[in-house]
Amino acid sequence: MIEYRSSFLKLFAERGYIAQISDPEALDKLALEGPITAYIGFDCTGPSLHVGHMMGIMMLRRLQQSGHKPIVLMGGGTTKVGDPSGKDEARQLLTDEVIASNMASIKQIFTNFLSFGDGPTDAVMVNNAEWLDTLHYIPFLRDYGRHFSVNRMLTFDSVKLRLDRDQPLSFLEFNYMILQAYDFAELAKTRGVRLQMGGSDQWGNIVNGIDLGRRVAGAELYGLTCPLLTTASGAKMGKTAAGAVWLNGDMLSTWDFWQYWRNTEDEDVGRFLRLFTDLPLEECARLEALEGADINEAKKVLATEVTALVHGRDAANEAQETARRTFEEGALAENLPTVEVSAPELAEQGIGVLHAFVTAGLVGSNGDARRQVKGGGLKVNDATVTDERAILRTGDLTPEGVIKLSLGKKRHVLLKPVG
């Protein structure tokens, strides 16, 4: 391992963000000379970023922390094309409206991680639709297309994967890497960007950009990728029963987000603390070293620190306190996710248990609920449901005026009568 001299690369190396660097010595030297402007691109394929994107976001944060300038590149243009990397099949084309609305909803997240502004190390957000939408095909082919060798493009993993598997790769998607390379060259020219970062699956795309930048702009550009994030048991990060672990609060509650991190596997705790929190390395090491049940303390710290970054310190503390009351005291915590039900309905005809669990969103259908009852997975006010025809009535309200529904040991929702 190389001994880095710049605080930037030192920090990245210590915390585990480095998988590959295009020219480590030169980049290290450049970082010592003054603020580097670096960027990461984010596609707008969904209405929120999820845990899988946090590596990228954190890299930009660390970059800024070590005195450099981060650029968040929104892929308003490239999302229209679709990145074939790591996908078996072509993604369905998204309409301009969907992309625009996704982008609007994604943007807010970054303000929690980066400080934006006009200063030399302030973060900036740009949208590649600005220059991609207005490209003229023939001039583009002549100026940039000539720098790309199809022979070489065919050797890139994103392309090879499809070809090897006899999966179709449309010409549209084939262009993605060219556009991403063009982004880099464009940003180098107009904004003095020197470095593109990304996940290790982006290495090929980044290298293309470096080459292109040298040819069309004569710029010496660099690339840095982070390891692909998986859990110790090999699962991809960010998937749970309910779907992706979204960063937007309206897509996933603070409580559920906190719970996601609280349930981290033992082997991942240290790594995640270094990657996803601002805690000093010594503290990360101390927490990581805890053994047996004690490591649960480390998981709580991890959960609260990450939640604080994404949702704010207050919300994180609240989630931790709610968890403490729910799991450690077995008490009813008022800040669990709450679903409102009609008070008159509850008082008069009552609400069937199955329906109640569906309403609470804990199960997908009555049939699903029925199965869970059979497996002993549903609880009302901590009592296992045994009769699927049971009716919830006003009498089932706890002194706090709610009914606590649980799926398994970990997922809880409060029903609150209103009206």
Place this chain on the structure above:
RNA sequence: GGGGGAGUGUCCCGAGCGGCAAAGGGGGCGGACUGUAAAUCCGCUGGCUAUGCCUUCGUAGGUUCGAGUCCUACCUCCCCCA
């Protein structure tokens, strides 16, 4: 342009003599064991106003008491020949 093959339970992969709500995996969920972990074991994994009804096997028709299974056309993809 000619010839051959494929598309299965809306998470994925994948069996499927004309009686099929459809084998088996993986993943996921629940239970047991634990520490709200991992590993392991067990159960579940179309919908409903439910001893029945409805919707599912690329799309649309047809044959049949009955079709994922047979026929026709179409769509998409792969392979071989030109």
